[in-house]
Amino acid sequence: MKWDILLEDGSFEIDNKLHIKSSDMIDLAQGKYRSTRLKSFTYPKSAHCLVNPGCIVNQNNQTLIHLENIDDTNILLHTTNAVNTYYYHMVNDEKHRSKSFWRDLTEHYGAYRLYTGLPYTSSDSASSHNTDHQSCVDELIRSLVPLSNFVNKFIQDNYNSMYLKLKNLSLGPFAPRSFGIFPMIAINYNIVSNYHWDLSDASNCLCCLIPLGNFQGGDLYFSQLHVRVPLQPGQVVAFDSHNLLHGNLPLISGIRHSIVYFVHQNFFHKEDNYSNMEIENVKLIKSLHDNKNLNKRILLSEPVDFQTIDYTINVPKNKDQRHSPEELERDRKGESKILHFNE
16 A cells, blocks of 8 residues: 655645645644544544554555554463553552653653663663662563564564664663663553654654553544554554654543554664773763762652642643643543543
8 A cells, every 4th residue: 555755854745735734734633533523433434444454655665554463362461461460550559650650651661862872771660769669660571571572573574674773773781671672662551642753763663552451442543644543452553653643543441551662763873882892981981870870769668749749730841742631630540431422
């Protein structure tokens, strides 16, 4: 299935050569396909619906969206149980909540490279907010190994060049490699996303998204292509998250988690050569990081403000705008979504 090619500036070339600005595109998708609810809960019938395994490419034969099935039910059951257990544990145990979980219902595990020259472990992986929570994170990451192996094999079988590129990516001496070729994953706990581009993601790689739970609705929608993907547990979708505007249609009922495997563009630095780094330099850099208290960890006996704050009222300036306040309020309570006809 072929579509018009995406332009370098992120806009999409329509057949009549009309260019739509990024901000207008988000407003259009947000207003027309997310906020508007039809009585029968049917989505715009003109959108192409990608249900069966298949691939949508651009004019250069580059993959934009690739949908596949996960045939191993044991992987799905094992992963869903682990994520559900972690989610309800975080909802019910205030001392173990990270700020990112309680504010955005999203946590990132693995390696970042945002503020230093070397990749480093994310604060969610290191449980830097409470050392007592470390065993919970470790158990969650261990439980994701079968799914991570499947995703790695999926990329290897279908996109071997990308697989080799990421496999050979060096993360340096301080970052874990818990998810195979992918430096990091994000888990969205019982939350769906507003429309956005992941502009930090590598522009020449694909992210992989796996939904978990028991739910209706929440279709993944790509407004530039006018394509919706009614993702269900047992499926994985790989897509160009950097160039494609994407978000979810309203969740009708149930609980929906999602796991996203991705790589940031700033991991690709030509000067990286950690394999030849002198051990003395490695020790020196680690010592400097420790001296700046970047590895400082805390043990909490009682919850602190960020673990109990009502973010519906006290909305921080850096709040993740990909989630609506109403959804965040409900999902912090561990509730299942039920959308009634009169809403």
